[in-house]
Amino acid sequence: MGLLDPSQKEVLKFAVSCRILTLVLQVLTRLLGSSTPITYWFPAYLLQDREPLLRCVDTAPQKLLENSPPGQKAPRNCVMKLLYNWKTCSPVTKCILVYFLTYWLLGLIMHCNFLPWT
Incomplete structure (x- = not known):
């Protein structure tokens, strides 16, 4: 398989960053919402x-x-x-x-x- 061109690398990096941020926010809000009375x-x-x-x-x-x-x-x-x-x-x-x-x-x-x- 060929290597990704620079624009595809940026899009992939952005998509991975967004997914990680979404997961962290979901876990944090669930944790805080259920454990903070x-x-x-x-x-x-x-x-x-x-x-x-x-x-x-x-x-x-x-x-x-x-x-x-x-x-x-x-x-x-x-x-x-x-x-x-x-x-x-x-x-x-x-x-x-x-x-x-x-x-x-x-x-x-x-x-x-x-x-x-x-």
Whole structure:
């Protein structure tokens, strides 16, 4: 086989560099995302601190029953409670919910289509 000309060597070097960079970034973000709880603690802190619906769950469960869809019990899952009461949620809660639900949905769609998602 013949040798690569200089332009093909540059393209090959660029392609290998991009692949290595992509792998390093994917591994780092997965490692940091799964081993660093601060990324989950901070939104949880904000939700507990600024969301009145989560503070009053134990003291006033009847309030949640009023806002739930007809014919349904009050959900046990805190995320579902917040989604059922979307209109009464604070703006901080809405931003956190939109971020995590969008991240989850995009990850699901991209992973099922064999696209890189970290």
